Amino acid sequence: MTKLIRYRNILLVLICGNILCSLFPFPPFVWRIGILVVCFLLLIKHRGVTFDLFEKGCLWLFYINVLYFLFNCIETIPSPTNFVNMAVSLMGFVGFSILSRRNVLTEKFVFVSMILLTICSIPNFFVFAQEQVVNNYKTEGEFTNNASSLFLWIIPLTLILRKKIWSLAVLSICVFFFILGAKRGNIIAAVPTVLLYVIFLFRGKETSKLTKVLIITGLIVVFWSAYNFIQTDAYFQYRLEQTLEGKTSGRDNIYLFFWNMWLDADNPLNTFFGWGYNGTDSSSIKMMAHCDWLEFLIDYGLFGVIVYSLIFIGLVGKIVKSKSLDVKFFFVSIFTIIFFKSLFSMCVLDQLFIMLSIAYGYSNQLFHEELGLK
Numbered sequence: 001m002t003k004l005i006r007y008r009n010i011l012l013v014l015i016c017g018n019i020l021c022s023l024f025p026f027p028p029f030v031w032r033i034g035i036l037v038v039c040f041l042l043l044i045k046h047r048g049v050t051f052d053l054f055e056k057g058c059l060w061l062f063y064i065n066v067l068y069f070l071f072n073c074i075e076t077i078p079s080p081t082n083f084v085n086m087a088v089s090l091m092g093f094v095g096f097s098i099l100s101r102r103n104v105l106t107e108k109f110v111f112v113s114m115i116l117l118t119i120c121s122i123p124n125f126f127v128f129a130q131e132q133v134v135n136n137y138k139t140e141g142e143f144t145n146n147a148s149s150l151f152l153w154i155i156p157l158t159l160i161l162r163k164k165i166w167s168l169a170v171l172s173i174c175v176f177f178f179i180l181g182a183k184r185g186n187i188i189a190a191v192p193t194v195l196l197y198v199i200f201l202f203r204g205k206e207t208s209k210l211t212k213v214l215i216i217t218g219l220i221v222v223f224w225s226a227y228n229f230i231q232t233d234a235y236f237q238y239r240l241e242q243t244l245e246g247k248t249s250g251r252d253n254i255y256l257f258f259w260n261m262w263l264d265a266d267n268p269l270n271t272f273f274g275w276g277y278n279g280t281d282s283s284s285i286k287m288m289a290h291c292d293w294l295e296f297l298i299d300y301g302l303f304g305v306i307v308y309s310l311i312f313i314g315l316v317g318k319i320v321k322s323k324s325l326d327v328k329f330f331f332v333s334i335f336t337i338i339f340f341k342s343l344f345s346m347c348v349l350d351q352l353f354i355m356l357s358i359a360y361g362y363s364n365q366l367f368h369e370e371l372g373l374k
Contacts, residue, residue, distance in 0.1 A: 039095035054314030072277040085351035092354030096361030114157040121150035148181025153355035189340035274301035292342035330363035
């Protein structure tokens with residue numbers, strides 16, 4: 001048990017280090033390779049663990065990624081960036097799933113994780129903004145900050161935590177950075193989960209009336225402040241106007257291009273097994289699909305999409321099988337974020353997606369405890 005707690009703590013430190021990787025003098029790959037090493041050690045030492053469909057989907061998608069990457073290496077050595085990013089995000093869920101089966105993911109660990117991840121995400125947000133200003137010659141406050149995705153992965157932890165005042169404080173920080181980042185995909189994915197938080201609050205019997213009043217007051221202050229900020233932020237208003245006018249930063253054209261690329265494929269092998277590792281990047285427009293489903297459709301074909309869908313089917317299965325309404329809420333929040341994020345942006349290919357694995361691991365531990373599973 002002591003070794004498992006050590007693995008758990010090391011994983012959290014490595015995840016935090018990965019978030020702040022730009023502040024350290026050594027390459028970011030150090031943190032990511034460390035995460036993979038810990039997850040593989042857990043996988044090897046706990047081979048007897050029976051995985052659910054969600055974890056199997058993650059593992060199979062990881063194996064496909066490895067296989068396609070190696071095939072690509074036969075012709076040319078590709079950039080390993082996407083390969084490592086996807087490996088980190090998927091194996092993180094496998095690692096925390098194993099830890100959940102050994103009952104080492106305590107509520108105290110969830111609380112510490114939420115605080116540390118939030119603290120680490122704030123400087124990352126501003127470092128990314130500064131890099132945009134310096135490297136891309138953009139004016140501060142007039143660009144989309146992709147680092148706001150970090151706060152999206154934190155939201156389910158606020159739902160899980162019983163310390164409602166703390167969870168509200170962190171949720172308020174997340175909402176603030178969503179708006180400041182002006183990334184529409186993150187906001188779309190966050191809104192249902194924030195509403196879920198409010199519903200969960202009123203449903204919970206453990207929350208006292210005084211705490212509910214304080215939290216409701218806090219939420220009113222948060223949303224009122226957010227409204228005032230939106231009214232005075234010219235760039236956010238510009239992004240909002242674009243959305244209302246149906247302008248999606250050219251993504252509709254990107255989606256259409258890759259969809260037609262798959263439909264018009266002359267070779268059946270491309271239809272069923274895709275164009276290989278980084279297939280979208282090797283297309284004529286040489287860019288990512290900005291949608292997990294299309295990315296896997298082009299890279300791994302219909303086969304890859306089917307495997308990817310197992311992740312969502314597995315989550316739905318847990319939602320249906322859960323006896324506790326609390327656990328259902330936890331899994332619904334995770335499903336909602338992954339589903340909406342995967343439609344409008346990169347999810348699995350974001351190596352910081354691993355942050356969500358902590359919330360999944362704790363929810364999965366509760367799920368197995370209530371069903372008496374090992």
